[in-house]
Amino acid sequence: MFGQYSGFIIPSYLISAAVIAGLVVWTVLVYRNRRAEILELEKRGVKRRYQKEAE
Amino acid sequence: MIALLVRELRLAVRAGGGALTGVLFFLAVVSVVPFGVGPDLNLLARIGPAMLWIGALLAMLLGLERLFQADREDGSLQLLLMSDYPLELVVLVKCLAHWLATGLPLIVATPIFGLMMNMEPALILAVIATLFAGTPAITFVGAVGAAVTVSLARGGLLIAILVLPLVVPVLIFGVTAAYGAVEDPAPFLPPFLLLCALTLFFSVLGPFAAAAMLRHAAD
Amino acid sequence: MQQMKAAPEIMSETSIKPASVWDYANPTRFLGLVDRILPAFVMLTIVSMAIGLWMAFSAPEDYQQGATVLIMFLHVPAAWLAMMVYTIMSVSALGTLVWRHPLADVSLRAAAPLGAAFTFLALITGSLWGKPMWGTWWVWDARLTSVLVLFIIYMGLIALSKAIEEPSVAARALAIITLVGFINIPIIKFSVDWWNTLHQPASVSRFDRPAMDVAFLYPLLVMALAYTLLFFTLHLMGMRNEILRRRIRSMKMQTARQAEGS
Numbered sequence: 001m002f003g004q005y006s007g008f009i010i011p012s013y014l015i016s017a018a019v020i021a022g023l024v025v026w027t028v029l030v031y032r033n034r035r036a037e038i039l040e041l042e043k044r045g046v047k048r049r050y051q052k053e054a055e
Numbered sequence: 056m057i058a059l060l061v062r063e064l065r066l067a068v069r070a071g072g073g074a075l076t077g078v079l080f081f082l083a084v085v086s087v088v089p090f091g092v093g094p095d096l097n098l099l100a101r102i103g104p105a106m107l108w109i110g111a112l113l114a115m116l117l118g119l120e121r122l123f124q125a126d127r128e129d130g131s132l133q134l135l136l137m138s139d140y141p142l143e144l145v146v147l148v149k150c151l152a153h154w155l156a157t158g159l160p161l162i163v164a165t166p167i168f169g170l171m172m173n174m175e176p177a178l179i180l181a182v183i184a185t186l187f188a189g190t191p192a193i194t195f196v197g198a199v200g201a202a203v204t205v206s207l208a209r210g211g212l213l214i215a216i217l218v219l220p221l222v223v224p225v226l227i228f229g230v231t232a233a234y235g236a237v238e239d240p241a242p243f244l245p246p247f248l249l250l251c252a253l254t255l256f257f258s259v260l261g262p263f264a265a266a267a268m269l270r271h272a273a274d
Numbered sequence: 275m276q277q278m279k280a281a282p283e284i285m286s287e288t289s290i291k292p293a294s295v296w297d298y299a300n301p302t303r304f305l306g307l308v309d310r311i312l313p314a315f316v317m318l319t320i321v322s323m324a325i326g327l328w329m330a331f332s333a334p335e336d337y338q339q340g341a342t343v344l345i346m347f348l349h350v351p352a353a354w355l356a357m358m359v360y361t362i363m364s365v366s367a368l369g370t371l372v373w374r375h376p377l378a379d380v381s382l383r384a385a386a387p388l389g390a391a392f393t394f395l396a397l398i399t400g401s402l403w404g405k406p407m408w409g410t411w412w413v414w415d416a417r418l419t420s421v422l423v424l425f426i427i428y429m430g431l432i433a434l435s436k437a438i439e440e441p442s443v444a445a446r447a448l449a450i451i452t453l454v455g456f457i458n459i460p461i462i463k464f465s466v467d468w469w470n471t472l473h474q475p476a477s478v479s480r481f482d483r484p485a486m487d488v489a490f491l492y493p494l495l496v497m498a499l500a501y502t503l504l505f506f507t508l509h510l511m512g513m514r515n516e517i518l519r520r521r522i523r524s525m526k527m528q529t530a531r532q533a534e535g536s
Binding site: 213219 | 423429446447450453458
Binding site for chain 3: 005
């Protein structure tokens, strides 16, 4: 597809995409886990200082 | 301040010696090299200065962990914080003591290792001179690493990871100057002066950064 | 629809009162801001990335480099970001040490893994570009070496951030090491330049032309913009995660205290 250099171009795009996707997935998963954990703690009745401002 | 220097030195010697352990570690590193690259004397002579520098660098890193940790454990760090002297000065003196106790023995041992590496006398002399000018910089940068990890139980490896990239310039100019002393086209003085400049620069930066950290970590 | 509504709100709010970083010193207010502007950032990132990629693939082949010029559109923005992220971390470090802004440490911690990732990408794509162009995966060239050192510094900072439990001590330690690294980076760069000129004088042919052709410059700039937006999006999300982590920590400590009390 890119001539003789496809062996270098395709991996570099694939690796970049993989690293960026990894970052995004990791960030989103961490966010979900932490939010679930906070909801869980709140359900158990733990209050935090800014309770009134929480959604 | 002199009293502090003497106290630090006495502790270093008494503790069964940071000094001796450092030199032994230096010996271990240098003697492992020929097993790795083979006993070819010409090759050893060529890579000798670099190996001595790397060995000295690693040996310097070895003792850094204890620079402030022992003081923190027995509470004397609090006393130093409350003393009339500025903490920056205290850190500087502690660095000097650490260098006298670990850096200087390495330099004294260098000629022997140099001979084992089949280096010419002129080259050994150059390595001694560059180590003399450069190793204090390692202590000063290391003091920052030691101050930052002072509260950690096992901060030694972390210090090495944090400090090694920062002392890359010291290693570069030290080894370049050492080679410059014997190889004809390469100059000796410019890298050597840069090495001295680096040591002076870190002698200011190191104590200030370390003191900024210690003030906070003590309480 | 919600996004459309969110945008004018920000505009009106910032125009009414002078916005300052201190307005968002309160983590809850900051989280509110993140929730409002994040969708816009995500959209802009996706759009600019798509445009950038389209422009990159429709760019002509370079007469010297052939199709490998395509790697440049990934490599150069990653390298730029590697440096920009470190600068942002240094400003955050100043924020912790000088202004004591509560979010400065959050920003520094969230930026470190991103900086490491972009530096890693710059090294990998550079290596993949170097093999066909220079004939080798790696040369101990001044620029490569100093980027490698930057990568080690990033990793050291991440290790340090994981190692210290006490938040205020960790914040200070990270800030100090970041700043010492920042002062040192020009020195490393300079020393490595010097080191390299002595040992291997100009053995590497490289891509040096007075001005880059517009056909390559525009896609490159759009890709750089996309990478920058990507960083800010991930940085905001990372900061949000870090704030939540602290919240969980304080809530857990509270339960521990309550358990002790009862």
